[in-house]
Amino acid sequence: MFDTLKRDIRSVFDRDPAARSLVEVLLCYPGLHALWFHRLAHWLWNRRIFLGARLISHLSRFLTGIEIHPGARIGPGFFVDHGMGVVIGETSEIGENVTLYQGVTLGGTSWKKGKRHPTIGNNVIIGAGAKLLGPIKVGDFSRIGSGSVVLKDVPPNSVVVGIPGRVTYLEGKRIESMVGLDPHDLPDPVLQAIRCLLDRIAELERKIEELKKSQQSVSSR
Numbered sequence: 001m002f003d004t005l006k007r008d009i010r011s012v013f014d015r016d017p018a019a020r021s022l023v024e025v026l027l028c029y030p031g032l033h034a035l036w037f038h039r040l041a042h043w044l045w046n047r048r049i050f051l052g053a054r055l056i057s058h059l060s061r062f063l064t065g066i067e068i069h070p071g072a073r074i075g076p077g078f079f080v081d082h083g084m085g086v087v088i089g090e091t092s093e094i095g096e097n098v099t100l101y102q103g104v105t106l107g108g109t110s111w112k113k114g115k116r117h118p119t120i121g122n123n124v125i126i127g128a129g130a131k132l133l134g135p136i137k138v139g140d141f142s143r144i145g146s147g148s149v150v151l152k153d154v155p156p157n158s159v160v161v162g163i164p165g166r167v168t169y170l171e172g173k174r175i176e177s178m179v180g181l182d183p184h185d186l187p188d189p190v191l192q193a194i195r196c197l198l199d200r201i202a203e204l205e206r207k208i209e210e211l212k213k214s215q216q217s218v219s220s221r
Helices: 001-014 021-028 030-046 050-064 188-221
Strands: 080-083 100-101 105-107 130-133 158-161 166-170
Touching: 001 021, 001 030, 030 050, 030 080, 080 130
Parallel strands: 080 100, 105 130
Antiparallel strands: 158 166
């Protein structure tokens, strides 16, 4: 248990260059607080003290803005950066050294009992606002781009972006002509809509000019 707690602390220093001291990490990192609340709640959950586990989970959500069901399984070295709005469902399984950013959801797609949430491998990074839904599996060393919606299994060593999420890199090789994880490369949906409207306006103006010319030719006869 103590080794796991040490790895949880070490993960903050390894993955957040803003972390300066142990005291700062212990007092000012809600992701670490939520994780330790969860480890206690999960311990109670495994001993069928369900109400106590849920109360601790509820308190953790109130204090940190991070919601982790006490039934979720989380390995050592887990790191939530910023963390507000993170939701991790009951049957989620998370491996070692996984990193989540704010707004990530590991959610279900069914009201049925049983396995209904994602399984995340080791050394996975999930970007801000990404949604992983259903009993899917994400392979080791994969990266999920910010804002992606992932509904299918992800192979190991992959990069996934988009809605729905699609694998764009596999084993370090680009396999699809899509944007990367750099937010500057992501298409702007508002700009695309404006361009479509401008193209449509130009087409209508062209047709109006054609109608004017046809009317002028008829009038001249």
